[in-house]
Every structure is written in C-alpha cells, then in structure tokens.
Amino acid sequence: MVRVVDVVVDRVVQALDRPFTYWVPEELADHVDLGYRVRVPLGRDVAWGIVVAQSNREETTGLKPVLAVPDAFPVLTPKLIPLAHWLSERYLCYLPQAIRAMVPKSVRSGQSKSARGRTVWYQTVKPREGRASQKQSLYLWLAEHQPVTRQAVLAAFPQAGPLLRQLIQEGVVAERSAPREVRLGSAPYSLTPDQQHVVDTIWAGRDRPWLLQGVTGSGKTEVYLHLLSRVLGQGRQGLVLLPEISLTPQTVARFRDRFGSRVGVWHSGLSDGERRDTWHAVREGRMTVIVGARSAVFLPFLDLGLVVLDEEHEPSYKQEEHPRYHTREVALWRGRHEGALVVLGTATPALETLHRAHQGELGWTVLSRRVAGWRLPTVEVVDMRQELRENHRHIFSRPLLAAIDQTLARQEQVVLFLNRRGYSTFVLCRSCGQAVECPDCAVTMTYHQDSEKLVCHYCQRQQPVPTRCPECGSDKIRYFGAGTERVQAEVEHQWPGVRVLRADRDVLHTRDQYDRLYQAFLQGEADVLVGTQMIAKGLDFPRVSLVGIVAADSALNLPDFRSAERTFQLLVQAAGRAGRSERGGRVIIQTYNPEHYALTFAAQQNMEGFYQAEVLLRQELGYPPFTELWLLEWIGPSETAVQYAARVAVEWLRERLNAPILGPAPAPIARLRGQYRYHALIKSPNGEDVTDLLRELPRPDPVSLAVTRDPYFMM
DNA sequence: AGCACGCCGACT
DNA sequence: GTCGGCGTGCTC
Ligand SMILES: [Zn+2]
Ligand SMILES: [Zn+2]
Numbered sequence: 238m239v240r241v242v243d244v245v246v247d248r249v250v251q252a253l254d255r256p257f258t259y260w261v262p263e264e265l266a267d268h269v270d271l272g273y274r275v276r277v278p279l280g281r282d283v284a285w286g287i288v289v290a291q292s293n294r295e296e297t298t299g300l301k302p303v304l305a306v307p308d309a310f311p312v313l314t315p316k317l318i319p320l321a322h323w324l325s326e327r328y329l330c331y332l333p334q335a336i337r338a339m340v341p342k343s344v345r346s347g348q349s350k351s352a353r354g355r356t357v358w359y360q361t362v363k364p365r366e367g368r369a370s371q372k373q374s375l376y377l378w379l380a381e382h383q384p385v386t387r388q389a390v391l392a393a394f395p396q397a398g399p400l401l402r403q404l405i406q407e408g409v410v411a412e413r414s415a416p417r418e419v420r421l422g423s424a425p426y427s428l429t430p431d432q433q434h435v436v437d438t439i440w441a442g443r444d445r446p447w448l449l450q451g452v453t454g455s456g457k458t459e460v461y462l463h464l465l466s467r468v469l470g471q472g473r474q475g476l477v478l479l480p481e482i483s484l485t486p487q488t489v490a491r492f493r494d495r496f497g498s499r500v501g502v503w504h505s506g507l508s509d510g511e512r513r514d515t516w517h518a519v520r521e522g523r524m525t526v527i528v529g530a531r532s533a534v535f536l537p538f539l540d541l542g543l544v545v546l547d548e549e550h551e552p553s554y555k556q557e558e559h560p561r562y563h564t565r566e567v568a569l570w571r572g573r574h575e576g577a578l579v580v581l582g583t584a585t586p587a588l589e590t591l592h593r594a595h596q597g598e599l600g601w602t603v604l605s606r607r608v609a610g611w612r613l614p615t616v617e618v619v620d621m622r623q624e625l626r627e628n629h630r631h632i633f634s635r636p637l638l639a640a641i642d643q644t645l646a647r648q649e650q651v652v653l654f655l656n657r658r659g660y661s662t663f664v665l666c667r668s669c670g671q672a673v674e675c676p677d678c679a680v681t682m683t684y685h686q687d688s689e690k691l692v693c694h695y696c697q698r699q700q701p702v703p704t705r706c707p708e709c710g711s712d713k714i715r716y717f718g719a720g721t722e723r724v725q726a727e728v729e730h731q732w733p734g735v736r737v738l739r740a741d742r743d744v745l746h747t748r749d750q751y752d753r754l755y756q757a758f759l760q761g762e763a764d765v766l767v768g769t770q771m772i773a774k775g776l777d778f779p780r781v782s783l784v785g786i787v788a789a790d791s792a793l794n795l796p797d798f799r800s801a802e803r804t805f806q807l808l809v810q811a812a813g814r815a816g817r818s819e820r821g822g823r824v825i826i827q828t829y830n831p832e833h834y835a836l837t838f839a840a841q842q843n844m845e846g847f848y849q850a851e852v853l854l855r856q857e858l859g860y861p862p863f864t865e866l867w868l869l870e871w872i873g874p875s876e877t878a879v880q881y882a883a884r885v886a887v888e889w890l891r892e893r894l895n896a897p898i899l900g901p902a903p904a905p906i907a908r909l910r911g912q913y914r915y916h917a918l919i920k921s922p923n924g925e926d927v928t929d930l931l932r933e934l935p936r937p938d939p940v941s942l943a944v945t946r947d948p949y950f951m952m
Numbered sequence: 953a954g955c956a957c958g959c960c961g962a963c964t
Numbered sequence: 965g966t967c968g969g970c971g972t973g974c975t976c
Binding site: 280 | 953
Binding site: 241243244246248252253256257258259260277278279280281282284299300301 | 973
C-alpha cells in the first residue's frame with residue numbers, strides 16, 4: 238500500500254480547479270498531513286499546493302510524487318478544508334482563490350521550518366521611563382504589541398538586536414519561549430437586568446445562532462463580554478467581528494481590559510510578522526479572544542466556542558473580491574460545523590436577518606432600553622420642499638439652523654451627517670447644461686476645495702478646475718450638490734469662531750488619524766463634527782445632544798433594491814449618536830421625501846414597522862429574502878463586444894433557466910476606468926440551482942465576466 | 953497560470 | 965538557414 242494525497246495546486250485557472258493526486262515518498266510520510274503545504278510537480282513545472290484529502294492505494298501508476306513538505310503545521314487546518322470547498326461552490330470561485338482568501342500570505346509563503354528557529358517571545362515586565370530615544374521607542378512599541386516574537390520585533394525595528402539585549406539586562410523586558418499572561422484583565426462589570434436576561438437566554442439556547450437586536454446605546458458590547466467569559470470558562474475560544482472602521486483602540490481596549498493579553502487583534506493594518514504570530518497563537522490556542530475585521534472569520538481556531546458579528550447589517554461584511562463571500566454566512570457556517578455559538582448583534586438588523594428571526598431560523602432577543610439614564614433622542618423630519626417653497630434655499634433648514642444655535646449656546650456638541658465627500662458633487666455649465674464628467678468613467682466629477690481639483694470618486698482621477706466650459710467655452714460655471722467640505726465651510730461661515738472637525742476619507746486615511754479625531758472630539762476640542770457614514774457607526778459621544786442629517790435622501794435614489802433599507806439603517810444609526818448621556822438628544826432629518834416609509838419609520842425608530850413594509854415589497858418584486866440574487870457583470874474595452882457577450886450569455890441562460898433574469902443592460906455606471914460594463918440580474922427562487930449552469934456559461938475572451946451571489950454593490 | 957510544442961515571417 | 969511571433973494543448 239502506498240500513501241497518496243489529493244492536492245489543490247496554487248494556480249487560479251479553470252483547468253486546474255480540482256485536486257490532483259500524488260504519492261507520498263516514504264521519507265515524507267511523517268511530515269505530510271491534511272492541510273499541509275506541499276511542493277509538487279505539475280506538467281514540466283513545479284508548484285505549491287495544499288493537501289485536501291488523503292488515502293492509500295495499491296498502485297501509483299500515472300502518479301507523480303510529492304517533492305517536499307516545508308512546514309511542520311497545516312496552513313489550512315483540517316476543520317477549514319470543507320469551508321474552502323463550500324466557499325468555492327457557493328460563491329463560484331476557484332478553490333485556490335478560496336484558499337488564498339482564507340490563509341494569510343505571510344503564513345502561506347512563510348519560511349520553511351528548517352529555516353525557522355525556535356520562537357522567542359518578548360514581553361515587558363516593568364514600566365520604563367526615559368527620554369525619547371531609539372531604546373525607549375522600542376520599549377513603548379513592545380509594551381503596546383506584546384507578546385511579540387523576535388521576528389516581529391525585527392520586522393518593525395531592524396536594528397533592535399542590541400537594544401533588546403540592553404532592555405533585558407535592565408530587567409524591563411523578558412525573553413520567553415512561550416508568551417505568559419501578563420495581564421489577567423478585570424472582573425466583569427455587573428449587567429443591567431435586561432442585559433443579564435439576554436445573556437442567560439442566549440446561553441441557554443447556545444445550540445443555535447442568535448440575533449441580538451439592541452437599540453443604540455443599550456450596551457450590546459457588555460453582553461458580548463459576558464458571553465465571552467462563559468465561553469472562555471469552558472476552555473474554548475471566542476471571535477468578535479467588527480466593521481474595520483469600528484476596530485479602534487478604544488474598542489480593542491474594552492476587550493483587553495477584561496481579558497488581558499489573551500486578546501488578539503486582526504485587521505488589514507497588521508504587519509506580516511504580527512499577522513503570522515497571531516495566526517499561530519490562535520491555531521495553538523494560546524490566544525483565546527480575537528477582535529477582528531472581516532478576514533478574521535477564517536482564523537484557524539483550535540476550539541471555537543463563540544462568534545459575535547457586531548453591526549451585522551453592515552454592507553462592508555460583503556467581500557468585493559473573489560470569493561465574494563458574506564462574513565455573516567461564513568460565521569454561521571463555522572458555528573454549524575465547529576459547534577460555536579453565533580451572535581449577530583445590531584440595532585438595525587439586515588432585512589434577511591430579521592426575516593430569519595421571524596422564521597425561527599435564528600434565536601431572537603431584544604435589548605429595547607438604553608442603559609440607565611439615557612433616553613432615546615427625539616426625531617424631527619424637516620420637509621426641504623416646504624423650505625424651498627418658502628424661499629429658504631440654504632443647505633441648513635431653518636429648524637436645523639435654530640437647533641444648532643441653541644446647542645452651541647448650551648456648550649453642547651453637534652454632529653452633522655452627509656453621505657458625500659467633497660465640496661460640490663457636480664460642476665455644471667449654465668450655458669449648455671453640460672456637467673463635467675470623468676474622461677474614463679460615466680460619472681460626474683466632484684469638486685474638492687481642499688485640493689482645488691475635480692476628482693472622480695470611482696477611479697480617483699484628478700483634474701484642474703475648469704474656468705471655462707470644456708464643451709462650449711462659456712465661463713458660466715456653477716457648482717451644485719453640497720458635500721462634507723461645503724457643510725464644514727458653511728458652519729464656519731455661519732458661526733464664526735466655532736471649532737469644526739471633519740471626518741471623511743479625504744482627511745482620515747489611517748486608523749490612527751481616525752482615532753485622533755475621535756479623541757479630540759470626545760475631549761471637547763471641537764464643537765461640531767461634520768462627517769460621512771464613517772461616523773454613523775457605534776461611536777460614543779456623551780456631549781453630543783444634536784444630530785443633523787443634512788440630506789437623508791442621498792442613498793434613497795440609488796439603483797439598488799436595498800436603498801430603502803440602507804437609508805433606514807443609516808438614519809437610525811446616525812440618530813443613535815445623539816443623547817448618549819442623561820442630557821438627552823435631538824435629531825433633525827432633512828429630506829425631500831418626508832412621506833417615504835424609510836423616513837417615517839426611521840423617525841419613529843420603528844424597526845418592526847419598517848420590516849413589515851419592506852418585506853411586503855421584497856416579496857412582491859421578487860427580491861431577497863424571497864429570491865437568491867446573482868449579479869453578472871461583463872466588462873471590456875469595446876462596448877459592442879461587451880453588449881454582445883452579455884446578450885449571448887443571457888439568451889443561453891434563458892434557454893436553460895426558469896428564474897427571471899433582468900437585463901442585460903448597461904450598468905448604472907456604464908463605463909469605469911475606460912471599461913464598458915453591462916449587467917444582468919438573476920432572481921432565483923430559493924432552491925433552484927444556478928451554480929452549475931453559471932459554471933458552464935460561455936465566456937468569450939476579450940470580455941471578462943464576474944459573477945456575484947447575493948450582491949451588495951450594484952453600481 | 954505556466955510551459956512546451958509547433959508552424960510561418962524577416963533577420964544577425 | 966535560425967530567431968521569435970503567439971495559437972493550442974496539457975498538467976495527478
Ligand atoms: Zn473616473
Ligand atoms: Zn457649456
């Protein structure tokens with residue numbers, strides 16, 4: 238009998254999208270196992286691959302041998318192998334693509350085990366004072382990142398060798414062969430009776446996934462912390478997933494304060510060394526709590542007991558590159574297959590999630606009261622059409638102007654939301670009516686006053702601001718559609734001396750900058766914060782008593798069946814930033830559609846009312862959760878070729894599929910970066926299998942086709 | 953995806 | 965004569 242292994246080779250092509258079988262030479266037999274990386278011959282070439290199955294055979298004729306096994310651990314832990322298959326089937330991608338998304342590159346292409354010495358860990362053991370020096374900054378870095386391996390230290394400080402030795406001699410840093418718990422964390426806070434009830438209810442029903450629907454400010458994080466304690470008490474591990482933007486030092490600190498150095502962080506800003514250290518610590522069970530962004534859902538937990546998906550309605554949980562998975566679905570998969578409790582937490586559940594709760598597929602528990610002393614804010618809707626009719630054309634309505642006045646007079650803070658960056662969203666010629674478009678995209682360019690440029694928000698292309706119309710040469714150029722820069726300027730103009738901060742992608746590039754701005758506003762270093770949706774999430778500003786939503790309709794008119802849902806969620810979440818203290822709060826929503834159900838229910842903070850209205854529409858129009866959507870996008874440099882490919886493919890599908898197909902039609906953004914784009918949307922009634930057909934779909938060469946199951950971005 | 957084989961045009 | 969263009973075919 239000869240041992241053979243099935244290997245998925247790391248080449249992303251249709252023809253190699255299946256395992257290949259190799260025989261295992263005697264001398265490698267002890268080193269190769271499920272999930273291990275292997276070097277294998279492939280044609281006349283040699284390639285990397287991962288073992289996804291193994292067995293024994295009598296004969297090895299026609300098989301080639303495994304050439305080498307570089308690691309002493311599986312890069313894809315055996316529990317995760319079925320997940321790779323599930324991802325590639327469900328989201329229609331190649332297996333190596335799924336594996337690439339699941340295993341960090343620093344692990345996949347790490348040093349071979351022979352080259353990797355014994356792992357040495359460094360931890361601070363005493364505080365150290367000192368002037369700003371190389372040595373002191375190394376110490377501070379260690380204190381912040383500990384426990385860290387030597388590799389990680391050297392990655393951050395290439396010259397750290399001698400300094401490390403000195404720090405160890407001073408006795409402020411210790412070298413260890415395994416990290417020791419430096420901080421045990423504090424005892425749990427006591428819960429409110431509501432929170433206690435929720436924890437007990439979920440724990441009693443932990444054999445199934447739960448929706449925790451808690452109004453903004455109801456203390457969901459405290460519930461997560463208590464559930465984590467219970468899971469850790471069983472000797473298991475916990476994962477808390479957050480939108481990348483919410484993964485601030487304060488958030489992490491709340492978990493670190495409770496659970497000490499057992500807590501690890503996972504996000505896109507980690508260095509390769511940090512990533513590899515954390516990955517191994519999770520796999521070996523040394524790290525028991527991970528607070529992380531989307532991709533943390535693939536970490537190789539030894540014994541996963543709890544997955545929390547906070548702000549579960551957030552669209553950023555949908556991956557935009559292949560495999561285009563939804564973090565919620567992966568979290569639920571892991572819960573099912575690894576026996577972990579899954580908790581989906583939010584004030585404004587996704588419609589699909591709420592539907593599952595109604596159907597009994599999810600346990601459902603509610604925190605309907607804010608923590609002691611906080612009241613839900615009062616919400617007023619201002620009809621901007623009426624303002625216009627009464628000849629008030631300012632971007633701030635009279636009620637909002639008055640409210641800002643009063644709030645500033647009381648020395649309280651104001652938050653103003655607007656979901657558009659820049660100064661003016663478009664630039665128009667008054668003579669010929671032509672708006673300035675991006676040369677590469679079929680969209681108008683946005684005027685940015687900060688940089689004094691026109692910017693395309695889809696391809697980042699920049700242009701000088703025209704003084705004359707590029708079409709007709711007229712100098713009657715006008716600016717329309719206010720963005721955050723304009724709102725900031727308007728506040729500064731209207732209330733001279735008032736300190737205004739702005740939060741959008743143009744001023745906040747890094748997590749650090751975001752954090753500094755948050756701290757500054759929290760400390761009262763400004764009176765008004767103007768921002769995009771990046772400040773609508775779980776931020777906690779006790780001194781904010783007024784939230785103004787400058788243009789509630791901006792998401793409402795997007796060509797997306799979720800536009801009402803998103804508007805509702807954004808309004809409720811934004812309103813939740815007001816009144817996070819006993820001071821109470823007030824929210825003013827400016828809109829041109831005051832009678833739209835997304836607005837009326839948001840003004841009432843009425844999730845259930847919105848759900849009932851929206852679910853009826855979804856059913857009538859054949860959208861999720863009543864159908865499964867597949868978005869097909871054809872992209873290429875020639876419009877006729879793209880259109881033709883789309884038409885042929887959709888015809889081919891219509892001959893074989895009962896499900897309704899919308900399109901093909903030019904995409905809402907018909908051209909992007911010089912490429913033409915056509916869309917079609919399959920509305921598959923739940924159950925009909927579209928996957929196999931889509932796999933066989935003809936794909937003529939010069940046009941590329943991307944397939945997205947359950948699309949979230951349909952532009 | 954890589955890599956080799958193969959069969960036609962213009963180059964040291 | 966041969967160097968190289970990229971069409972076609974294959975990978976346990
Ligand atoms: Zn563009
Ligand atoms: Zn013009």
